[in-house]
Amino acid sequence: MENRRALWGITGGSGLWIVFFLFLVPSPCSALGTESEKRDGSIRPVLTAQLGHSGPVYDASFSPNGRFVVTASQDHYVILWDVATGREIRRFEMHTFNVNGARFSPEGTRILSVSGDKTARIWDVETGAEICTLEGHESFVTCGTWSRDGRSVVTSGWDRSVRTWDAESCEQLAQIGPVVEKVNDLALSRDGKRVLLGTYG
Numbered sequence: 772m773e774n775r776r777a778l779w780g781i782t783g784g785s786g787l788w789i790v791f792f793l794f795l796v797p798s799p800c801s802a803l804g805t806e807s808e809k810r811d812g813s814i815r816p817v818l819t820a821q822l823g824h825s826g827p828v829y830d831a832s833f834s835p836n837g838r839f840v841v842t843a844s845q846d847h848y849v850i851l852w853d854v855a856t857g858r859e860i861r862r863f864e865m866h867t868f869n870v871n872g873a874r875f876s877p878e879g880t881r882i883l884s885v886s887g888d889k890t891a892r893i894w895d896v897e898t899g900a901e902i903c904t905l906e907g908h909e910s911f912v913t914c915g916t917w918s919r920d921g922r923s924v925v926t927s928g929w930d931r932s933v934r935t936w937d938a939e940s941c942e943q944l945a946q947i948g949p950v951v952e953k954v955n956d957l958a959l960s961r962d963g964k965r966v967l968l969g970t971y972g
Contacts, residue, residue: 823850823859830872835879839896843870849884851896861899865892871913871928877921881938885912891926893938903941907934914956918963925966927954933966 826845833840839860840852849863849870868887875882881902882894891905891912910929917924923944927933931949936942952970959966 823852824848826869829870832874834875834896835877839875839879841873841875841882843873843884845869847886849873849882849894851882851899863892863894863899863901865901865904866890869911871911872915874916876917876938877919881921883915883917883924885915885926885928887911889928891915891924891936893924893941905934905936905941905943907943907946908932910953913954916957916959918959919961920963923963925957925959927957927968929953933957933968 824842824844824846828842828844830843831840833854838854840854842850842852844850847864847866847868847870849866851860851862852858853860863882863884866884866886866888870884870886873882873884875896880896882896883891884894885891889906889908889910889912891908893902893905894900895902905924905926908926908928908930909932912926912928914928915924915926917938922938924936924938925933926936931951931953933947933950933954934943935945937944947966950968950970954968954970956969957966
């Protein structure tokens with residue numbers, strides 16, 4: 772098995788439940804693993820299972836400190852998980868359609884979620900409160916990311932626009948597009964001056 776870290780959401784046959792798996796495998800440069808694992812050179816995955824989402828999980832990411840995981844699902848929920856125990860800490864419940872992505876802010880105190888309800892939302896990790904709703908997209912919002920300093924976010928989606936928002940005031944700062952095709956994913960350059968788009972066409 773390759774050394775990797777991955778997250779899986781496995782839908783039950785009935786479609787009424789989903790098992791969330793956190794499957795951690797140490798990388799060659801990692802200090803993870805028990806002493807016995809280090810001595811014999813083998814890698815034994817640590818597996819944590821937890822009932823949670825009631826639909827397919829579309830996205831998952833670690834917090835900057837590695838203690839938490841956030842997941843986004845078709846069931847309209849964003850869920851925060853404890854990595855050590857696999858237990859659900861809290862869920863964020865304001866979206867009214869599929870949640871396509873969720874990302875921690877660089878300092879780990881906020882979460883950005885994007886949804887098919889045409890909105891992106893910023894949440895307070897500690898309290899679970901919604902900080903603000905980013906409204907303006909005219910179709911599904913499929914992706915979003917934070918700037919390196921956490922002061923702004925960038926979102927895009929099926930309306931083929933790319934929008935930059937102030938993460939504090941929640942006001943739209945700029946808009947690019949429409950681009951040629953619907954946007955499925957995006958990445959922001961380290962200096963925040965360029966956006967890489969993954970499109971459907």
